[in-house]
Amino acid sequence: MTTGPATSDWQERIDRDTAPAIRGEHELRYRLIAPLVASSAVWADLGCGTGFAAAAALEGQRPPCAVLADLEPTATATAAGELGIADTTQIAGDLSEPATLARVGEALLARAGERVVSCFEVVEHLSSFVALLEWATGLARAGEATFAISVPNDAFWSIENPYHQSTWSEGAFAELRCLLPSEHTLMRQVALSGSALCGWEGESEQHRLVVRVGGEEAVATHFLAAFGPRHRQLRTGALAAQTDMLAQRRWERQRESNIALSEHRVHEVREELQAVVIEQREQLRANTAQFDEWRAYIHELERALGRPLAGSPEAMRAERRDDARP
Amino acid sequence: MRVAFLLNDIQLSGGVGVVLEHARQLSALEGWEVTLVLVREDEGPSWHGYEQLPHLHVRSRERALQERYDVAVATWWETAFTLFELNAERYAYFVQSLEDRFYRHDEAERLGAGLTLDLPVAFLTEAGWIAETLRSLRPDAPCYLVRNGVDKEVFAPAEQVQPATGGPLRILIEGSPSSWFKHVHDAIDAAAAMSEPRHVTVVCGDRQALGDVAADEIVGPLSHREMAELYGRTHVVLKLSSVEGMFGPPLEGFHAGATCVVTPVTGHEEYVEHGFNGLLCDWDDLRGTARQLDLLARDRDLLHYLRCNALETARAWPDWRQSGQFMAAALRAIRLEPQPIAAAASARMLADLRGGVEIYHEHLRERLAYAHKADRFDRLVARARGNPLIRAFLRLRRYRAARVAARPFRPLTRRLRGLAP
Numbered sequence: 001m002t003t004g005p006a007t008s009d010w011q012e013r014i015d016r017d018t019a020p021a022i023r024g025e026h027e028l029r030y031r032l033i034a035p036l037v038a039s040s041a042v043w044a045d046l047g048c049g050t051g052f053a054a055a056a057a058l059e060g061q062r063p064p065c066a067v068l069a070d071l072e073p074t075a076t077a078t079a080a081g082e083l084g085i086a087d088t089t090q091i092a093g094d095l096s097e098p099a100t101l102a103r104v105g106e107a108l109l110a111r112a113g114e115r116v117v118s119c120f121e122v123v124e125h126l127s128s129f130v131a132l133l134e135w136a137t138g139l140a141r142a143g144e145a146t147f148a149i150s151v152p153n154d155a156f157w158s159i160e161n162p163y164h165q166s167t168w169s170e171g172a173f174a175e176l177r178c179l180l181p182s183e184h185t186l187m188r189q190v191a192l193s194g195s196a197l198c199g200w201e202g203e204s205e206q207h208r209l210v211v212r213v214g215g216e217e218a219v220a221t222h223f224l225a226a227f228g229p230r231h232r233q234l235r236t237g238a239l240a241a242q243t244d245m246l247a248q249r250r251w252e253r254q255r256e257s258n259i260a261l262s263e264h265r266v267h268e269v270r271e272e273l274q275a276v277v278i279e280q281r282e283q284l285r286a287n288t289a290q291f292d293e294w295r296a297y298i299h300e301l302e303r304a305l306g307r308p309l310a311g312s313p314e315a316m317r318a319e320r321r322d323d324a325r326p
Numbered sequence: 327m328r329v330a331f332l333l334n335d336i337q338l339s340g341g342v343g344v345v346l347e348h349a350r351q352l353s354a355l356e357g358w359e360v361t362l363v364l365v366r367e368d369e370g371p372s373w374h375g376y377e378q379l380p381h382l383h384v385r386s387r388e389r390a391l392q393e394r395y396d397v398a399v400a401t402w403w404e405t406a407f408t409l410f411e412l413n414a415e416r417y418a419y420f421v422q423s424l425e426d427r428f429y430r431h432d433e434a435e436r437l438g439a440g441l442t443l444d445l446p447v448a449f450l451t452e453a454g455w456i457a458e459t460l461r462s463l464r465p466d467a468p469c470y471l472v473r474n475g476v477d478k479e480v481f482a483p484a485e486q487v488q489p490a491t492g493g494p495l496r497i498l499i500e501g502s503p504s505s506w507f508k509h510v511h512d513a514i515d516a517a518a519a520m521s522e523p524r525h526v527t528v529v530c531g532d533r534q535a536l537g538d539v540a541a542d543e544i545v546g547p548l549s550h551r552e553m554a555e556l557y558g559r560t561h562v563v564l565k566l567s568s569v570e571g572m573f574g575p576p577l578e579g580f581h582a583g584a585t586c587v588v589t590p591v592t593g594h595e596e597y598v599e600h601g602f603n604g605l606l607c608d609w610d611d612l613r614g615t616a617r618q619l620d621l622l623a624r625d626r627d628l629l630h631y632l633r634c635n636a637l638e639t640a641r642a643w644p645d646w647r648q649s650g651q652f653m654a655a656a657l658r659a660i661r662l663e664p665q666p667i668a669a670a671a672s673a674r675m676l677a678d679l680r681g682g683v684e685i686y687h688e689h690l691r692e693r694l695a696y697a698h699k700a701d702r703f704d705r706l707v708a709r710a711r712g713n714p715l716i717r718a719f720l721r722l723r724r725y726r727a728a729r730v731a732a733r734p735f736r737p738l739t740r741r742l743r744g745l746a747p
Binding site: 155178 | 454471473639641654659662
């Protein structure tokens with residue numbers, strides 16, 4: 001969800017140009033719930049964005065109905081097109097608001113059967129997550145839907161993301177955990193690095209990887225929680241994909257280019273400001289000189305009239321006395 | 327949602343400040359009405375230090391008894407005495423520390439404070455370690471973790487840490503010297519035992535309890551803004567407490583780019599990482615603590631590294647707005663859940679009471695035995711003093727020659743004096 005002006009520095013909307021690592025992270029979260037989504041009667045995606053990662057993760061499997069919610073109507077429309085689920089309800093609104101959540105709930109509960117709700121990388125964007133948490137835990141406790149939510153571990157890198165309205169960390173997630181139904185599944189998402197060797201001609205190959213994850217040194221990039229009747233069905237997993245170096249280079253160069261442009265603009269504005277400051281300083285100096293001349297003239301007149309000099313303590317006292325008179 | 331927070335008073339203090347900040351955040355939410363109930367008789371509202379909060383409802387206990395609340399929240403063990411007198415749908419207890427630890431082992435308040443944790447209430451707490459303890463003590467009661475936020479307007483994170491390449495190491499020691507568990511005097515002694523140049527500032531509201539100490543500057547009591555400004559001139563916050571709840575002061579110092587040297591006291595684990603953003607010293611090791619401070623005074627690279635990481639840690643700490651959201655969500659959850667079953671809580675309380683009575687009985691027995699021994703000794707001394715021969719012998723002490731002659735017997739007389747109660 002985007003809640004501020006577009007910049008090149010923070011990629012909050014996942015699309016084809018998103019950095020591969022971030023795209024992979026996002027896709028993995030959708031892969032986590034893909035089996036549940038495929039076997040559910042209705043799937044709601046809160047903060048659906050472009051739907052790009054979800055479409056990649058779900059592959060050919062789609063539920064019969066979907067509810068796509070996002071702050072921006074254009075996002076839900078793009079996601080609906082990307083996912084191609086015929087029976088799709090699009091809801092544009094702020095998920096901090098109980099009214100938006102009520103609309104999502106209504107659309108969700110209108111369909112009988114298993115219900116799954118994904119809410120990835122949304123909570124940190126909300127001005128208040130109180131309503132969302134109460135609504136989600138209420139539905140989960142009633143056995144109406146299974147929820148999967150994620151938040152980033154901002155605190156590890158002390159990331160001050162301009163789009164994030166709350167800061168998430170191990171500690172903040174512990175606070176969140178207290179509010180979940182007692183039956184829930186928690187996961188940590190960790191970053192992977194890797195490389196592969198392939199044939200000289202570059203023909204397509206597939207490799208099965210064995211990768212050791214977790215342990216004491218594992219630092220989470222994201223924290224995930226699932227709750228509701230099917231939370232136990234979620235399985236841990238990993239995703240490795242060949243890095244699209246061309247796309248990555250394009251993304252990074254674009255980013256660098258945008259930053260350079262922004263810096264140039266900032267430089268220009270700063271120079272303009274400096275010019276204004278110099279001009280105003282000159283003006284101030286000229287005004288001060290003029291006022292000094294006036295003051296000297298007024299003092300000359302006051303001396304001639306035998307009155308206390310304006311601004312002197314005697315003059316102030318006299319002024320107060322005059323004010324006090326009825 | 328009508329919420330009542332029970333307080334003894336609204337005098338400026340850490341614990342009260344946390345409750346007031348939550349009250350302020352909640353009262354800003356639509357549909358929330360927050361009342362501060364002052365449970366001490368004749369306790370009028372005193373807004374000194376909290377001038378930004380006058381819009382909150384404040385009620386005396388008597389007036390609050392006539393009102394109805396959705397959730398009533400005790401915030402200190404003594405306020406729990408009034409909790410169930412209030413008419414509320416749910417009862418909760420905001421635990422900021424295990425308050426029995428504020429009292430020494432033979433103080434009656436220790437048992438009283440401990441027993442309040444057995445009440446049939448939902449718990450709210452500000453530190454992970456308290457939440458874990460409460461969950462193991464009271465698995466029957468819900469427990470919500472709501473970490474304290476930091477006022478990012480007052481303790482605004484510094485833009486960057488200015489390297490301190492020269493000059494003395496600027497050390498800040500704060501805390502109440504009359505609270506035994508704050509070990510303020512130990513911290514001052516540790517700083518005094520340094521061999522490198524230092525500048526020690528002690529922040530203290532009670533100069534009398536502080537006494538005459540080796541510090542370059544003694545200030546206080548200070549408002550939050552003044553504290554923030556002081557942290558900005560500090561390199562290291564030194565705290566050797568043995569009891570803490572959330573352990574806020576070093577974190578506030580982090581916001582201004584001050585690192586810390588602290589004991590591994592409860593609460594430190596929330597944000598202090600040894601060798602990354604601060605240093606952990608051993609318990610009761612003033613010499614070792616002084617050496618750590620010397621290290622920071624000498625190794626300015628290490629000092630800067632720790633200060634930079636302290637500032638980064640502070641940046642990621644939530645503000646009161648976020649903390650208020652968790653408090654709101656927790657109170658809503660408490661309101662929606664059933665009240666914990668009183669039978670389980672009562673069983674727990676009675677077991678603790680029995681344990682307390684046994685400890686009290688043991689203390690009493692020890693004291694009686696000691697009093698009996700002292701009484702026997704007193705009678706012996708009185709009888710000896712009545713003896714004319716001994717009286718005459720004691721009178722000899724007036725003469726210098728007699729005192730010189732008695733010198734070889736000093737070890738014996740010293741021992742006898744040591745036996746006296």
